[in-house]
Amino acid sequence: MAKVIQLADPPILPRAWLCLLSHISEQTRLSTISPTSQHPLWCKKGPCSQRTPNPPTPNEPPNLTMRVSIATCLLLGSTVVLAKTIRTKVAILGAGLSGISAAKTLAHHHKITDIVIVDAQDAIGGRLHDVPFAGIRVELGANWIQGLGKNPIWVMAQQAVLKSVFANYSDIAYYNVNGEADFSKESDAFEEAYTAYLALAGKHQAHKQLDISARTGFSMVGWFPDTPAKEVIEYWSFDWEEAEPAEISSHLWSSISYNATTAFSPDNNFVVDQRGYKLIPEAAAALFLKKNDSRLHLNTIVEKVVYSDYGVQVFTNKGDVIVADYAVSTFSVGVLQHEDVKFYPPFPDWKRQAIFQFHMATYTKIFLNFDHQFWGEPQYFLYADPTRRGYYPVWQNLNAPGYFPKNTRTNILLVTVTDAESKRIELQSDEATQAEIMVVLRSMFGHDIPNPTSILVPRWIKNPLFRGSYSNWPAGETFEEHSNLRAPLGRLWFSGEANSADYFGFAHGAWIEGAKAGENVAQCLKSGDSCHSLNTPYYPELFKCKERPVFKRET
Numbered sequence: 001m002a003k004v005i006q007l008a009d010p011p012i013l014p015r016a017w018l019c020l021l022s023h024i025s026e027q028t029r030l031s032t033i034s035p036t037s038q039h040p041l042w043c044k045k046g047p048c049s050q051r052t053p054n055p056p057t058p059n060e061p062p063n064l065t066m067r068v069s070i071a072t073c074l075l076l077g078s079t080v081v082l083a084k085t086i087r088t089k090v091a092i093l094g095a096g097l098s099g100i101s102a103a104k105t106l107a108h109h110h111k112i113t114d115i116v117i118v119d120a121q122d123a124i125g126g127r128l129h130d131v132p133f134a135g136i137r138v139e140l141g142a143n144w145i146q147g148l149g150k151n152p153i154w155v156m157a158q159q160a161v162l163k164s165v166f167a168n169y170s171d172i173a174y175y176n177v178n179g180e181a182d183f184s185k186e187s188d189a190f191e192e193a194y195t196a197y198l199a200l201a202g203k204h205q206a207h208k209q210l211d212i213s214a215r216t217g218f219s220m221v222g223w224f225p226d227t228p229a230k231e232v233i234e235y236w237s238f239d240w241e242e243a244e245p246a247e248i249s250s251h252l253w254s255s256i257s258y259n260a261t262t263a264f265s266p267d268n269n270f271v272v273d274q275r276g277y278k279l280i281p282e283a284a285a286a287l288f289l290k291k292n293d294s295r296l297h298l299n300t301i302v303e304k305v306v307y308s309d310y311g312v313q314v315f316t317n318k319g320d321v322i323v324a325d326y327a328v329s330t331f332s333v334g335v336l337q338h339e340d341v342k343f344y345p346p347f348p349d350w351k352r353q354a355i356f357q358f359h360m361a362t363y364t365k366i367f368l369n370f371d372h373q374f375w376g377e378p379q380y381f382l383y384a385d386p387t388r389r390g391y392y393p394v395w396q397n398l399n400a401p402g403y404f405p406k407n408t409r410t411n412i413l414l415v416t417v418t419d420a421e422s423k424r425i426e427l428q429s430d431e432a433t434q435a436e437i438m439v440v441l442r443s444m445f446g447h448d449i450p451n452p453t454s455i456l457v458p459r460w461i462k463n464p465l466f467r468g469s470y471s472n473w474p475a476g477e478t479f480e481e482h483s484n485l486r487a488p489l490g491r492l493w494f495s496g497e498a499n500s501a502d503y504f505g506f507a508h509g510a511w512i513e514g515a516k517a518g519e520n521v522a523q524c525l526k527s528g529d530s531c532h533s534l535n536t537p538y539y540p541e542l543f544k545c546k547e548r549p550v551f552k553r554e555t
């Protein structure tokens with residue numbers, strides 16, 4: 001169990017000095033522990049990366065760690081209220097799907113119950129987050145279980161009897177500025193092109209060829225979105241999934257993640273359970289956490305993390321210091337990019353590059369409630385704006401059969417925007433967004449429709465706990481660069497959806513990555529010296545291929 005040591009309130013001594021004393025005693029303790037970890041085995045995978053003989057890891061001896069701690073104390077100065085020191089084997093930073101999955105693997109499967117889970121929010125779930133709107137609860141974050149079958153999220157959803165509706169993407173109506181339209185020809189053409197797009201990615205992968213952008217991939221198979229109808233059809237199948245346009249997304253990895261997720265099953269279900277999608281991590285947590293369990297620290301912001309090969313110290317906004325043998329950070333790649341949490345020592349360049357290179361995309365679900373339903377029965381509507389791609393393009397009818405109860409108070413439409421439109425909308429008032437939306441809706445459904453009774457516009461980029469909605473693999477990023485995201489630094493491990501090569505961006509990616517991190521840390525705790533070599537190669541330097549392409553002269 002996590003041990004909580006309550007220190008006396010420091011009335012006279014300056015807080016920074018107390019912090020210092022606490023660290024000196026902690027470092028003395030740590031220095032007496034023989035390190036259970038060796039240097040990671042620096043793996044080399046793939047022709048374009050090279051290991052260095054002396055990797056620049058934060059493998060400092062305790063005295064250097066102590067210097068870091070002292071610096072941290074001085075930095076913290078009088079802002080630290082030293083409330084308590086909490087000692088634990090594993091600190092899990094973040095109580096989203098990844099954090100709960102890591103904790104479950106440790107506590108439930110490996111019986112390593114001396115853990116502490118910290119999250120800034122007041123509930124577990126992270127980006128599974130439901131809020132009240134128009135008399136019901138709606139999901140601000142993840143909403144679909146994507147790929148059913150053996151998808152662990154779907155398996156857990158069934159165990160928890162989570163209510164969801166089959167997402168019927170064929171149940172769709174098309175609109176442009178003149179009202180209802182027919183884009184079925186464009187839709188069929190895209191479907192054919194997408195099959196060829198996936199086949200081309202498979203060919204590139206089989207021949208170990210360089211990645212190209214998704215846009216180049218589409219062009220290569222003859223798909224050119226040169227009309228508003230084609231643009232919105234492409235948006236519906238690509239941007240609405242990746243949350244970024246084809247120009248900046250990876251052809252290879254968008255195809256790999258599509259294939260991996262549809263391998264569970266091609267079907268998706270939309271969660272409508274009024275207990276929220278977060279029921280899944282809540283049910284998993286109930287297997288190893290009691291009600292009001294003191295190991296779960298909600299409403300607690302992690303401000304600083306000091307890590308080394310000997311342990312990890314986590315400083316919270318409450319002034320507490322969690323002193324752990326290991327820690328798992330599950331913060332989003334957006335949070336790491338914004339440096340919302342300070343890490344000491346600062347990350348080495350290979351890690352920083354991996355963090356900055358990956359993309360945190362944004363997918364914004366705008367909810368509108370009306371006093372009556374003026375739209376038809378299909379689950380989905382597409383709107384092709386004549387001049388602006390991605391301008392309020394995908395609409396969802398939450399009154400469709402099986403969704404929310406249709407009544408006089410709850411008549412909800414959900415419209416999604418992504419990327420640049422998300423950024424733009426976050427910066428303007430909700431009134432301005434509503435006014436834009438009503439112009440679009442009136443061109444779709446006629447001028448007599450009423451204004452909404454309420455509107456809900458999430459702001460994922462502004463939120464310092466997320467800084468976007470989910471990750472996307474940028475064009476040209478290599479497997480090795482991506483592996484550096486996950487690679488541990490000393491006893492600090494990294495998890496979260498972005499670290500999943502097959503399922504980045506997805507709820508199941510977060511769950512599967514969390515389980516891997518939990519498994520790795522469990523092995524470290526159990527077997528010590530070889531744990532770093534487990535599935536976590538890292539590439540401190542990335543080079544161009546030595547093999548020169550062969551120049552072929554036509555004769």
Ligand SMILES: Cc1cc2nc3c(=O)[nH]c(=O)nc-3n(C[C@H](O)[C@H](O)[C@H](O)COP(=O)(O)OP(=O)(O)OC[C@H]3O[C@@H](n4cnc5c(N)ncnc54)[C@H](O)[C@@H]3O)c2cc1C
Pocket residue numbers: 093094095096097098099118119120121125126127128140141142143144145146300301302303330331332335340341363364365460464465466468469470495496497498505506507508509510
């Ligand atoms: C709008 C949107 C739509 C999505 N749609 C889908 C979908 O339909 N299907 C699907 O499969 N996936 C979807 N996703 C993605 C899915 O939600 C994520 O992949 C998954 O929930 C990420 O889980 P995680 O544990 O990796 O990260 P998170 O859930 O982000 O967990 C990290 C935790 O860290 C906490 N944290 C951050 N900073 C601090 C700090 N300084 N101190 C303390 N705590 C901190 C956060 O509060 C958070 O709880 C969507 C996401 C969003 C946002």
